Amino acid sequence: MIPMTPDALTPPTTRPTRAELLAQIEAARQERGLTLTDLGAQLGADRVWLGAALHGQHPMPAPMAASLLGLLGLPESGAPVLTAFVSRGSFEALPPTDPTVYRLYEVLQVYGPTLKTLIHEEFGDGIMSAINFRLELGREAHPDGDRVTIKMAGKFLPYHWATPETN
Amino acid sequence: MIPMTPDALTPPTTRPTRAELLAQIEAARQERGLTLTDLGAQLGADRVWLGAALHGQHPMPAPMAASLLGLLGLPESGAPVLTAFVSRGSFEALPPTDPTVYRLYEVLQVYGPTLKTLIHEEFGDGIMSAINFRLELGREAHPDGDRVTIKMAGKFLPYHWATPETN
Amino acid sequence: MIPMTPDALTPPTTRPTRAELLAQIEAARQERGLTLTDLGAQLGADRVWLGAALHGQHPMPAPMAASLLGLLGLPESGAPVLTAFVSRGSFEALPPTDPTVYRLYEVLQVYGPTLKTLIHEEFGDGIMSAINFRLELGREAHPDGDRVTIKMAGKFLPYHWATPETN
């Protein structure tokens, strides 16, 4: 058990909510002209992972949270918000209405069953993990207009009925 | 205008519905043990594109439809079904319930806004086209278990208010 | 009252359902290579209106129904189906999943409130009728790629509280 000295702690009500803090971070990023690539480079974090953390989808290690707040001129009281337990998920409306995000959903509508079929044929009955996973955004030059590339890489997890005997 | 000789044409009612034909194709593929990779190699088609066509998401050129039906021992009356106009979309239930497909949706829930932010920062205000587009499924070897990779590449389309004067 | 001679009438059960008939019409159009523009020219009908009728959204005048069935080599028993009372509406899934149709919905998501504001500012509080209405599809040539144009024209209907005294 951790010893506690309640009086020495920050009163919980001075903490911003996660939504307030994320809006402050967006505003500070815009004012300073800091892209996710810039921030990732300064914080030593992958820019996609960092973007997800700044959209409330991953908890941040404490030193990175402190560096981030310092870099953006925001008060330290936001740190425990960035490091706290997160409940993931980004969309209230289904499907997402923003056209840039919708196109990713459209890819799923048009190619989802094909991806399942190919994973089945290439790897067997199972899934691509979205937990042991990375995502990269890139650019593919082309005379008719550059292409956005998105690469997902997730560990293949075969369906495995894990009876104790077979461990 | 094309001259018409109605009597010489196949009566429309002998045609299978698209759902019936696709089920027959699936069954024939299973019996012959033909993967999408096998079929794509024989038909000279990209396996992801072909998979989408076999899930009713792309119309097929007439020679390819004829070859496919021959390869699978299915009657020629299915050809116009494969080459016909398609209304795209794969899911009746939202989100998709199959775990392999759901993980792709989960990626969208967790990383969708980050992808939008990065496209915005790297390319400007716009979208990754899902029309001028390709998708590749691959494998990344790893000692702890191979990874499934999915690569999307779509032309970047910037928001452009196309007034006639600016053309 | 119209005199009736029941025995002389077609038995109702030989009639195709609307869905069956529309599928037969689609198949016959595909086999003969007849576009909506071709059919409209031969039947003396606007191609957009005709397309809507062939998607089950408008009832057809009896002479046009007879000509259409003749042109496509389909049995006359389909005529009362084409001329019957229709219950309009095309989508079961909301929003529509097909990408071509979805883009029209996306226009509504992005520009719908602006169109309302502009109708209000230009015409007053009211609506653009979708009943006293026409729709045209066109092409606008452009060196970077032609543009699809869609023009809607509907009578402006101002909100009018039609008390009997003010008639």
Add this chain to the structure above:
Amino acid sequence: MIPMTPDALTPPTTRPTRAELLAQIEAARQERGLTLTDLGAQLGADRVWLGAALHGQHPMPAPMAASLLGLLGLPESGAPVLTAFVSRGSFEALPPTDPTVYRLYEVLQVYGPTLKTLIHEEFGDGIMSAINFRLELGREAHPDGDRVTIKMAGKFLPYHWATPETN
């Protein structure tokens, strides 16, 4: 990397939220009797595009945001809100309940599949872009009552499977 001097920046919390700012702009427009056409003329912007920006659907260039706020007597602190990254989409309820906006949705319900068919027949398998796009509202005089016209023009994008070899 952009040099940063945090202390000199506006504190993020004095910024209005986007919803607050857009409500202030609507109120100021109403008080001054400024239509979108008026504002577009003064700001040198297309009135439909501007309307969408004022409904939170497009980010605004910084000089236009400054001019707009000046014209409406609103504080400069709103400028970064108008120029910030936007997540697009207007409707929480589906379909939209307002009758003026609903009629546009009804057009989609009645004519959507016809528009897809005609685009397919005239241009091939593809879509009308809603990104490389413009929209015009007009008036068509008529003795029985003028008509509202809405013209959409979007680049035709054919389905193209963009394998690296075919670039």
Add this chain to the structure above:
Amino acid sequence: MIPMTPDALTPPTTRPTRAELLAQIEAARQERGLTLTDLGAQLGADRVWLGAALHGQHPMPAPMAASLLGLLGLPESGAPVLTAFVSRGSFEALPPTDPTVYRLYEVLQVYGPTLKTLIHEEFGDGIMSAINFRLELGREAHPDGDRVTIKMAGKFLPYHWATPETN
């Protein structure tokens, strides 16, 4: 208890389903050109009530069912279907997509709370019964175009907490 002689009864499977019978009635009405007003006059039934019965919303008295089937040249085996117990409700999609029906729903969206307020102010806290009820469709002549009138009349039912003592 009613004595039963099973063998003498119509085998249940020769009975049409309700959907089949209603489609046959619609087709026979169309072929004979019989409006609901015509049918109501011949059967001695209110045309609105009859229309609801023919849309599967009210069970029909046995003599009327027999007369109706005779009038339309349909087999007697449909009679028990018309007289059977009904589960009411017309729409699968919500709100209804047909424009004629949608306008009634739009009236509810725009004026529903006002009707509640006025019923409350005029009659007290309660409802207009939709069970002890009638509905009339009429025409109101007008030089600018006739008006459709719809009149609902339902017994006012005040909220009454019916404790046994107060009966």
Add this chain to the structure above:
Amino acid sequence: MIPMTPDALTPPTTRPTRAELLAQIEAARQERGLTLTDLGAQLGADRVWLGAALHGQHPMPAPMAASLLGLLGLPESGAPVLTAFVSRGSFEALPPTDPTVYRLYEVLQVYGPTLKTLIHEEFGDGIMSAINFRLELGREAHPDGDRVTIKMAGKFLPYHWATPETN
């Protein structure tokens, strides 16, 4: 262009929101015991139309807004809220849960298709306008309990394909 003197205008933020103002109006009506009939008589407005305006469904002419606020002892700053552009629609939940309003929805579920059929038979293929429209609430005396009557009257609008040639 309207000359503007920004400093002389009411600061936008002192304006109540529409929801706040409508709640204040309801409270003031309750305290003064003013029914919609009373208010309509004093303001020279139809009580149903006025009720809809007080539920946020119609914009109010400026003189009526001023009179209404005076009558209810509310500050003048509410006037531009009452006269502003409205986005119509009353229900968040579908169908409406309030029993008085639900009965109107139930009428639509049970009689909606019949009303469409009768409009079709009596007037032709078209709709009853909900824009050029009035609604009346009345009372029909009856020994077993009075009846609530609701009368809708809307201009008949026939489906008309408004090609420019036929104007």
Add this chain to the structure above:
Amino acid sequence: MIPMTPDALTPPTTRPTRAELLAQIEAARQERGLTLTDLGAQLGADRVWLGAALHGQHPMPAPMAASLLGLLGLPESGAPVLTAFVSRGSFEALPPTDPTVYRLYEVLQVYGPTLKTLIHEEFGDGIMSAINFRLELGREAHPDGDRVTIKMAGKFLPYHWATPETN
């Protein structure tokens, strides 16, 4: 018309909202340990009816509202909130998630059509009124554990097509 003296009235903004007032009542009930049975006994009201009023489902007579606020030590300004017009309905999520309430919904899923059948067989085609209605909660002792009993009693309302002639 009621004479009005605006200045003498309570300013509308000091009134609690209904949600605030109901939360205060719940808190005061909890602090004083007052059950609905206790309150009903003191106020002379049926406890089920009173519970519904305290959940915002029935307006309260003015003397009862005054007594209730006095009994709970709450300010008189809440009285007009309790006596005001109510829009009924308790659930935002459908079906309700709370297990105690869900079981009532489950009864409807399992026994709803049976109850309709039995009402039809016992009383004829019609409904049990939920307006002229009462509800009782009781206890049935049993050696294996007492049972909760819920008794609904509502006037039977037969479907009656109320043409003016038949009144």
Add this chain to the structure above:
Amino acid sequence: MIPMTPDALTPPTTRPTRAELLAQIEAARQERGLTLTDLGAQLGADRVWLGAALHGQHPMPAPMAASLLGLLGLPESGAPVLTAFVSRGSFEALPPTDPTVYRLYEVLQVYGPTLKTLIHEEFGDGIMSAINFRLELGREAHPDGDRVTIKMAGKFLPYHWATPETN
């Protein structure tokens, strides 16, 4: 293990589906004029329980299934359908559209939270079981019109955290 003699068994495909069998039972009940009360009396079953079984909500004991089919003149092949495992639930649309059933849902909307509160106050934190449960339909005579009564009785189940130690 039960010995099996496959050849002696009824081929599975001659069995009606549950939906077919229940429709046949409804038709046979209607033809014979047999109410649920009649059937319950002859089969020795509670009429509410029996009604639920005939709506596919309870499996039937084999002797009762045999008696029921004999009584209704239906083939014995339906017996295993009536005795089979059931997946419960009656409504596809939510809320139910039939007015008789909807009123029960309305009771839940208006009184559901009150019933929870009263169960809590009278019995403690827990539920009324819908499994150890009965339902009775009755009639309460009244000079102004008889009342339908519905009585639910379910065992009270208190929330109990059943750790092994406390058993």
Add this chain to the structure above:
Amino acid sequence: MIPMTPDALTPPTTRPTRAELLAQIEAARQERGLTLTDLGAQLGADRVWLGAALHGQHPMPAPMAASLLGLLGLPESGAPVLTAFVSRGSFEALPPTDPTVYRLYEVLQVYGPTLKTLIHEEFGDGIMSAINFRLELGREAHPDGDRVTIKMAGKFLPYHWATPETN
């Protein structure tokens, strides 16, 4: 009846809302590094049950509420919030979007009907109670990576038609 001394009671408005209090508890837990296991040990409560109480799913006994607030350095005014009546249910979005929670939902999608079948075969027609119930989280060591185990144990409740005679 309990005597009441209103003035001596805490004014209801100083009470935090449940959402505010639960957020304060989460923040205080995070600052003190107190896990549910730690808190359960100090409060003498099962950690799963306690977690549910801290997520607003169970009311807490008064002494435990007081201890908890003391332990976390939070004001006593939160105690009645923790002990108050709860309306259960955790998800607004369906299905839950968080991946950890979604996997539990996926288990239900894949194995739900099987669990019903096995409960039926092993115990008879009935349910596993979620009221007389416990839940345990554990760990199963394994060389390839430890496993999370979740054990549910709920009393079997057989369907029992509880007529008064059979009690």
Add this chain to the structure above:
Amino acid sequence: MIPMTPDALTPPTTRPTRAELLAQIEAARQERGLTLTDLGAQLGADRVWLGAALHGQHPMPAPMAASLLGLLGLPESGAPVLTAFVSRGSFEALPPTDPTVYRLYEVLQVYGPTLKTLIHEEFGDGIMSAINFRLELGREAHPDGDRVTIKMAGKFLPYHWATPETN
């Protein structure tokens, strides 16, 4: 490439659909009185896994499919249906309406966030796999009535940003 001899293969249309085959299997199981436990013992398969396969949630190895069909007296043509690729998911309605299955969903509503919290505290930020997983149904004897136990065991998968450098 596998050599193909189309003529020698079973024609695809003689194959039952998966739904037809699963219904035949259920019927045959019922007629033979074979529980999942019996079948699992005879086929050497875990009964939960087998139940899921018989509900269409797992593909079956070919020898097991052959044994199963033989055991149940069903034709061999069903074998490829049982071994084919599956798209998983059991519920069309959400949440599931069957009470036995609903209770599992209720556990998720009441304890889902607690399970996430405990997994986080015990294992770290990650999930319990539903792919590398097993499920057991058991019985816990108890004097007051036996308990159903359900044990899930799934590999813990920590969130891991799998950049190629860190492999």
